[in-house]
Amino acid sequence: MDLRHLKYFLAVAEERHFGRAAERLNIVQPALSMQIKALEAELGGPLLIRTSRRVELTEAGKLLQAEAARTLEQVEHTRLAVERSIRGETGRVRIGFAGNAVFSGRLMQDVRSFHQAFPDAEIICQELAPQLQNEAIQSGTLDVGYMPDYYPVHDSALAYEPVGEWGRVVVMSSDHNLAAKESLTIGMLAYEPLIMYSINDEDSQLDSQLSQLLGDKLNIAWRISSSLSVLAMAGAGLGIALVPAPLAKVAVPGVVYRVLDAPELSANLTMVSRQNEPSAAVLAYLNHTRKHGLFTG
Structure with a gap:
């Protein structure tokens, strides 16, 4: 018994008519009848009572209708949840920041814009010194950092993007x-x-x-x-x-x-992240910020 069998059976159970169910499923009626018979054979008993005008459900058929509806609903919920996760609409983004990011307004601007576009993604913000941000991003306990770019030599595993500069x-x-x-x-x-x-x-x-x-x-x-x-x-x-x-x-x-x-x-503000970021939510944050964020000067 697979999802296709459940989908076919549920269409017949709801329409109470093979012809209408076949039309709804966009298949020919004989093929639908064969699938339902195969399902009944697999389960070991009748699910439908066929008459010349309509179809009635047996007790087992009524039970399967309820279970099939619940199963297909859960499958659709799972599909949508996974698709949203892949698009970065859910998940978690952990952001570290230094004072510049707050006082310039850049951090709030980026987080607010991302939250409006991806309201179900979780955002965690934490104030950290620049060196600690670098270490946390490399170790995986932080995803994105906002910090002054103090260092002449950059870590090859991290990406550094300027997002602000001031006197x-x-x-x-x-x-x-x-x-x-x-x-x-x-x-x-x-x-x-x-x-x-x-x-x-x-x-x-x-x-x-x-x-x-x-x-x-x-x-x-x-x-x-x-x-x-x-x-x-x-x-x-x-x-x-x-x-x-x-x-x-x-x-x-x-x-x-x-x-x-x-x-x-001059003082600068840099957004730091991992070069090979695996999280869809973090990638969504970075891409959204790159697209909608304004360089502050």
Whole structure:
């Protein structure tokens, strides 16, 4: 007994007429009759009572009608569920992000757009430092990462796609001696205790650039892992920090932001994923973001 037999039997049981059932199934009536007889022979008894005008169901036939309808319904449900999974409409996408992704609005824009297009896909967001995002994506505990591209050498197993770039601003306490300036130059940062982001790796591009520009006058006093910690320490007067311009949208008591006249020190945001991604949901997220996401600058 296969699904075709159940489909044929159910058509006859619902139409109560071989001719109409054959027409509905788009097959000839003799072929349909042979299939039903073969089914009855396989099950070992009659399922239908045939009259000159219509067909009636035996008790066994009534039972099979209910079971066949339930089975075919489940098969159709399974087919649709698998097809949706293949298209990425269901499944899970685990996203890591650094502060830039939130303050620039890029993360919310991408997640909102994807959720509207794929409402049944599960989305999990987690704030992680860039190096931890790289490791999590490689180990399979994270699928997509939004992070600054600190590293001159990229892992060949990962894909790196730029999704935003901004200038930098200097954040400091409101009573800092540089707070009276409307804009700052690199030279004004000489010997100032700098609060820098922790990168847990080789010197970042920003470190290298500042070292070239300030030389021995570069004073990195602190390494901090999160943007809120950077703002807190700057507001407390423990140093100043160079942060991506979108962070200036965050109003913190006692903290001021000043434009830095140094376009070469731009901050970027990169979307990182696996080169050979096996998950249909993750591929759907990446493709949707590439198609609908706007480069932020």
